[in-house]
Amino acid sequence: MVRGIVGLVLCAVGGLWIGQGTGAIQGSMMSGRGQYAVLGAVVVVAGLALLAWSWRTRKRDRTS
Numbered sequence: 001m002v003r004g005i006v007g008l009v010l011c012a013v014g015g016l017w018i019g020q021g022t023g024a025i026q027g028s029m030m031s032g033r034g035q036y037a038v039l040g041a042v043v044v045v046a047g048l049a050l051l052a053w054s055w056r057t058r059k060r061d062r063t064s
Contacts, residue, residue: 010050020033020036
């Protein structure tokens with residue numbers, strides 16, 4: 001359960017960083033800087049990996 005929550009938080013933060021890095025979200029020193037969009041994408045992938053891991057573990061526990 002904790003992995004799933006952390007995965008969701010990472011996806012949200014990564015999405016925010018992508019938005020700021022691409023300039024879609026203004027008002028930050030990160031706005032319009034491409035490296036933050038790339039970093040955000042990496043964070044989203046890590047979050048999705050945690051969500052998948054949590055989902056697979058939960059599914060396996062139900063079948064046991």
